[in-house]
Amino acid sequence: MKSIHSSYDALIIGFGKGGKTLAAYLANQGWTVALVEQSPLMYGGTCINIACIPTKFLIHNGELGKPYPESIQEKDQLTAALRQRNFNMVDQSPNATVITGKASFVSPHQVSVRLIDTDEEIVIEAERIFINTGAKPIIPVIPGIEQSQRVFTSTTLIDQQQLPSELVIIGGGYIALEFATMYAQYGATVTILDRSAHFLPNEDRDMADAVLATLVAKGIRIELGVSVDEIIPGEGQQDTVLFRSQEGNQQSIQTSAILVATGRHPYTEGLNVAAAGVELDVKGYIRVNERLQTNVPHIWAIGDVNGGPQFTYISLDDYRIIRSQLFNSKPYTLLDRNLVAFSLFTSPPFSHVGLREEEALAKGYRINVATLPAASITRAQLLKEPAGLLKCIVDADTDQILGCTLFCADSHELINLVQLAMRARFDYTVLRDTIYTHPTMSEGLNDLFARVS
Structure with a gap:
């Protein structure tokens, strides 16, 4: 030094x-x-x-x-x-x-x-x-959480050398969903316990539903509107997590690892x-x-x-x-600083920039909305990643792009292209009419924005 x-x-x-x-x-x-x-x-x-x-x-x-x-x-x-x-x-x-x-x-x-x-x-x-x-x-106050040897944060879980056979995730935000995707891909049985009654509550329902359906199709169990009552450390290789459903019914699940993903x-x-x-x-x-x-x-x-x-x-x-x-x-x-995009690295990734449909309406905009199934994009079929949905929000009075949400292969790259167009204040027709290379995911922007009417 x-x-x-x-x-x-x-x-x-x-x-x-x-x-x-x-x-x-x-x-x-x-x-x-x-x-x-x-x-x-x-x-x-x-x-x-x-x-x-x-x-x-x-x-x-x-x-x-x-x-x-x-x-x-x-x-x-x-x-x-x-x-x-x-x-x-x-x-x-x-x-x-x-x-x-x-x-x-x-x-x-x-x-x-x-x-x-x-x-x-x-x-x-x-x-x-x-x-x-x-x-x-943030480590939530849950009876038994300090006594358990199988409770992890996002930092400590990825230091474990062996894959947990079962993983319970407390929380339903971006970190929770990324880790759920990751560990399910490696073969763990994953359960998400989300206290929110609505999945991805800040997103439009059609987009949130598309993500939910895809995760469930991957075998991830998602319990909404639940509260975690207690973690009971086990004698063997598993702990028991007691949680209460929206209706007030207590259930239990055994797991070899618990990820706390309740915010930072x-x-x-x-x-x-x-x-x-x-x-x-x-x-x-x-x-x-x-x-x-x-x-x-x-x-x-x-x-x-x-x-x-x-x-x-x-x-x-x-x-x-x-x-x-x-x-x-x-x-x-x-x-x-404006128009900050983000990507949630589920599989496929979920990316967004600007206003959502509900937000645009709440602000008083007259809008045109278009959606496109990811499966209709040739490149998605070629990659064998047809899951997902693309959505754009356009100002009906100015033709400016107000927002865009992409749940599809390579959305984390595509969203930067949309963000750039928005920052440059291009009409949506620029993305609609640009000549993209083929076969690429960016070609999907031709079709998505062609549906704006």
């Missing part, structure tokens, strides 16, 4: 996407930069180590039919290589130093760091400080932001303005910890916001 100084131009706490990119950029501008990360297993941040990259890799290997233990080993090799590459990206800069230890504010400009290798405590002073500590899984909350544990005078909101997120500044002007918050959408590409965009205000005369701010 490089020598640690007492004073830096910039201190970044946390090795997430926005933080590491900012560290490398500032160092290349000649700033002295310290990046503090509490764990050597998290160099590079959540995405490459315990979230986006390893989970999508495992989903892809499952689709290819590879064995689970082999896939876990390959996943570990991939994340280790990416972790080292990300460490080098920052630490090999002549102006940047990676410090491994636990950070805690002692004043607005000073942070103490307990070094992981020596347990020594040092104090670092910086002119500007950027908090990039991310979020962590900001990670500020031990950071002592109060010593810096930094304010939190009612949910514990660091409160920021449109420039991602906290109430203390020389301290910013980047990524999941500031309460924005919890995607790695949002953390990267947070970096752009901070970079622009430090170096540009016309800063880019949160007020300029």
